[in-house]
Amino acid sequence: MGLPNASGDLSTEMEVDAFRRLFPLRFYERHLAESIRPDARPLERARDTTIALGAVASANGSALVKIGSTTMLAAIKMEVMTPSLESPDEGCIAIDFHMPPICSPIVRPGRPAEVAPVVSKQLSDTISSSGVVDLKELSLVSGKAAWMAYLDVYCLDADGALFDAALLSAIAALSHLQIPAVAMNDDGKIVLISEEDGQKQETEAVNKEKRRLTLRSIPFSLTCILHKNYILADPTAEEESIMESQVTIVLDSSSQLISLHKAGGSVLANTSAIQDCVALTRQRVKELQSILDESNSAMEVE
Amino acid sequence: MEEKEAVVVTPGEVLGTTSDVKAGRGAYEALHNSTVYASLTGFRRIISPPPNSTDQRPIVEVTGHKAHGPVPEPGSVIIARVTKVLAKTASADIMCVGPKSVREKFTGIIRQQDVRATEIDKVDMYLSFRPGDIVRALVLSLGDARAYYLSTAKNELGVVSAESSAGATMVPISWTEMQCPLTGQIEQRKVAKATS
Amino acid sequence: MAGKATSTPTTYSPSPTSHKTKVPIFSDDRVRPDGRGFNQCRPAFFRTGAVNAASGSAYAEFGNTKVIVSVFGPRESKKAMKYSDIGRLNCNVSFSTFANLVHREGSDHKEYTTILHKALEGAIMLETFPKTTVDVFALVLESGGSAKLPIICFSISISDNFVMHVVGDLSVVISCASLALADAGIMMYDLVASVSLSCLNKNLVIDPILGEENCEDGGLMITCLPSRYEVTQLTVTGEWSTPMLNEGMQLCLDACAELAKIMRSCLVDAAPGSEE
Numbered sequence: 001m002g003l004p005n006a007s008g009d010l011s012t013e014m015e016v017d018a019f020r021r022l023f024p025l026r027f028y029e030r031h032l033a034e035s036i037r038p039d040a041r042p043l044e045r046a047r048d049t050t051i052a053l054g055a056v057a058s059a060n061g062s063a064l065v066k067i068g069s070t071t072m073l074a075a076i077k078m079e080v081m082t083p084s085l086e087s088p089d090e091g092c093i094a095i096d097f098h099m100p101p102i103c104s105p106i107v108r109p110g111r112p113a114e115v116a117p118v119v120s121k122q123l124s125d126t127i128s129s130s131g132v133v134d135l136k137e138l139s140l141v142s143g144k145a146a147w148m149a150y151l152d153v154y155c156l157d158a159d160g161a162l163f164d165a166a167l168l169s170a171i172a173a174l175s176h177l178q179i180p181a182v183a184m185n186d187d188g189k190i191v192l193i194s195e196e197d198g199q200k201q202e203t204e205a206v207n208k209e210k211r212r213l214t215l216r217s218i219p220f221s222l223t224c225i226l227h228k229n230y231i232l233a234d235p236t237a238e239e240e241s242i243m244e245s246q247v248t249i250v251l252d253s254s255s256q257l258i259s260l261h262k263a264g265g266s267v268l269a270n271t272s273a274i275q276d277c278v279a280l281t282r283q284r285v286k287e288l289q290s291i292l293d294e295s296n297s298a299m300e301v302e
Numbered sequence: 303m304e305e306k307e308a309v310v311v312t313p314g315e316v317l318g319t320t321s322d323v324k325a326g327r328g329a330y331e332a333l334h335n336s337t338v339y340a341s342l343t344g345f346r347r348i349i350s351p352p353p354n355s356t357d358q359r360p361i362v363e364v365t366g367h368k369a370h371g372p373v374p375e376p377g378s379v380i381i382a383r384v385t386k387v388l389a390k391t392a393s394a395d396i397m398c399v400g401p402k403s404v405r406e407k408f409t410g411i412i413r414q415q416d417v418r419a420t421e422i423d424k425v426d427m428y429l430s431f432r433p434g435d436i437v438r439a440l441v442l443s444l445g446d447a448r449a450y451y452l453s454t455a456k457n458e459l460g461v462v463s464a465e466s467s468a469g470a471t472m473v474p475i476s477w478t479e480m481q482c483p484l485t486g487q488i489e490q491r492k493v494a495k496a497t498s
Numbered sequence: 499m500a501g502k503a504t505s506t507p508t509t510y511s512p513s514p515t516s517h518k519t520k521v522p523i524f525s526d527d528r529v530r531p532d533g534r535g536f537n538q539c540r541p542a543f544f545r546t547g548a549v550n551a552a553s554g555s556a557y558a559e560f561g562n563t564k565v566i567v568s569v570f571g572p573r574e575s576k577k578a579m580k581y582s583d584i585g586r587l588n589c590n591v592s593f594s595t596f597a598n599l600v601h602r603e604g605s606d607h608k609e610y611t612t613i614l615h616k617a618l619e620g621a622i623m624l625e626t627f628p629k630t631t632v633d634v635f636a637l638v639l640e641s642g643g644s645a646k647l648p649i650i651c652f653s654i655s656i657s658d659n660f661v662m663h664v665v666g667d668l669s670v671v672i673s674c675a676s677l678a679l680a681d682a683g684i685m686m687y688d689l690v691a692s693v694s695l696s697c698l699n700k701n702l703v704i705d706p707i708l709g710e711e712n713c714e715d716g717g718l719m720i721t722c723l724p725s726r727y728e729v730t731q732l733t734v735t736g737e738w739s740t741p742m743l744n745e746g747m748q749l750c751l752d753a754c755a756e757l758a759k760i761m762r763s764c765l766v767d768a769a770p771g772s773e774e
Contacts, residue, residue: 310765310766310769312680312689312761312762312765312766313680313685313686313687313688313689314686314687314688314689314723314724314725314726314758315725315762316725328685330623330685330687332687332726339687339688339725339726341623341685341686341687342680342683342685342686343680343681343683343765343766343769344769345769366769366770367683367769367770368683369683370553370554370571370572370627370682370683370684371553371571371572371573373572373627373630405553405573406573406574407574408573408574408630409574444581444583444628444629446581447575447577447579447580447581448577
């Protein structure tokens with residue numbers, strides 16, 4: 001700080017975290033000018049990301065995803081429904097995103113976070129428009145029975161980039177999903193076939209073996225913050241609260257654009273900034289794809 | 303009699319009996335069984351009593367673990383951001399207690415009679431604070447259900463940082479005035495004397 | 499649209515084909531369906547610091563029961579609250595949609611919320627944070643009742659959308675919450691440990707799971723300050739003889755003492771510098 005002024009004096013007298021709390025934007029801009037973020041990341045680097053499959057024992061598919069501190073637990077429960085008249089050969093995926101009070105100081109019981117329904121909608125839109133799951137694969141008996149996949153994503157620790165982590169956990173849970181082996185009994189109800197009594201089966205199996213879904217064109221996303229001329233990839237909650245303009249880009253594994261979302265903010269996104277974000281997302285998709293592949297192959301070895 | 307080895311204790315662990323030791327920070331004495339217990343997780347430390355003290359029991363305390371975030375107490379010096387100025391009061395969000403930042407925020411209120419030490423009935427709240435100002439203040443009391451009662455009635459208390467209407471950080475030029483470095487415009491404030 | 503949330507059709511969870519007749523709960527060798535002895539608790543695992551966004555937190559896993567508790571504060575009490583010279587404790591317990599065998603709307607559990615509050619209140623030094631509030635929020639990720647095996651062998655019909663939260667979950671929530679409070683640096687008189695027990699056919703079975711609890715003649719849950727040997731919460735349900743109840747309470751208190759050892763070692767392991 002050059003000129004002596006009141007806040008300059010203040011910054012020397014206070015602890016760093018107090019200055020950060022009082023003058024968050026000035027604190028950040030000092031860092032950005034040096035091309036480094038307070039958590040020691042370069043501007044365009046995403047945080048460490050991990051996927052653990054099968055975290056929920058009682059679910060048909062599940063995944064625990066961490067991007068930095070942001071933690072998401074996704075679980076899929078398979079139930080049976082009567083398919084609609086319009087699409088008798090299709091099942092359904094019902095996606096819900098939850099922010100329980102444990103995940104953030106801003107959520108209180110009975111007072112849900114405003115972003116939760118937004119992320120929920122973005123998730124279902126992305127999963128459906130990407131066509132990652134062929135809903136015909138969820139059919140059981142045409143017109144009579146089909147799978148309803150309840151896919152619930154719980155945010156366990158909210159530290160920014162919630163949509164990116166939620167989408168990754170949903171995709172990972174889908175890749176881990178095992179569709180149970182079932183048959184239709186005399187009452188027209190779908191029942192589980194347990195492995196040992198598979199032979200003395202009088203009812204006709206409609207799904208003989210446990211199987212996995214074929215995932216096509218998997219969507220991955222990256223959220224960036226635009227602030228002045230800076231682009232910050234994979235923001236923390238603090239960064240999101242200080243700098244408002246955000247762009248979320250969803251690409252599939254072959255780098256096709258699935259969606260682009262800019263949620264307001266004062267910074268106007270120009271073409272070159274968007275192109276930079278797309279380039280960062282393209283890189284990130286490769287990273288995420290290999291993390292997902294690794295966690296899947298680790299499961300197969302077990 | 304400082305211990306060499308650091309022993310980690312947890313809440314409820316017995317640290318001694320009240321006849322042998324006195325409870326310091328992070329410890330408490332249970333009267334019903336004359337036992338001293340830990341109330342926090344941390345390192346057990348035994349400190350010799352001050353030599354002139356009548357109570358010659360060593361003090362046992364628990365330190366070194368992260369304590370909970372700071373909470374304003376009567377007597378603490380805090381830093382707050384002014385949120386609202388009315389004719390008789392100014393509201394402020396307490397952001398730091400001492401040098402430590404608080405995780406969320408606590409609401410404080412400066413009443414007209416607590417702005418400065420002299421001529422307290424002539425204080426004009428609007429010429430003392432503006433929303434957005436950063437003030438250093440003393441916590442007078444826990445206040446009421448809504449807010450902690452704060453005071454700026456000391457030289458080193460008052461506005462420590464303020465933005466002019468032009469958006470620049472102003473420079474203090476007297477006890478009651480700050481100046482915008484861009485426009486030269488002078489604005490009224492209850493200015494804090496810089497501590498050095 | 500993949501998920502037509504507006505017109506979600508009614509769904510059911512496919513039940514197993516084999517309709518076994520009611521099997522005895524235990525065979526003669528005093529071994530329980532999950533292989534435990536009568537006096538054996540499920541293996542307990544604790545870890546503090548699970549949620550960075552919270553002031554303190556803990557994760558607990560007892561068999562199939564998986565719980566996260568976050569602590570926030572001491573922070574400003576809600577505006578509607580009256581002035582209080584001492585601190586406030588505010589609790590909430592909720593279940594995930596996949597906590598049970600059958601998919602359900604995630605929900606707050608009012609009764610557990612009240613019991614958790616009562617169980618913890620006596621252990622916290624409320625006077626150390628006047629006027630402010632400490633929030634203790636628990637999420638049951640998976641219920642001990644969600645284990646597939648015991649349900650099938652106890653022939654509870656799951657096709658009736660049978661949902662039951664086991665008291666065993668609540669014990670885990672309480673113990674986990676006290677660790678989260680310790681992690682948050684909230685001053686406490688002692689940790690809080692909780693254990694439940696079922697009386698089945700004149701047998702005392704500690705730390706029961708759903709199948710067992712559903713067949714019990716009597717249930718018991720004790721929450722205590724293990725080091726001070728004081729009970730903060732005691733729930734007795736069903737049919738008990740006095741000697742049986744006495745024996746049951748002693749078993750629970752002993753189990754609480756064992757549990758407290760595990761909890762303390764978790765805190766010690768997490769303490770800075772304890773690695774050296």
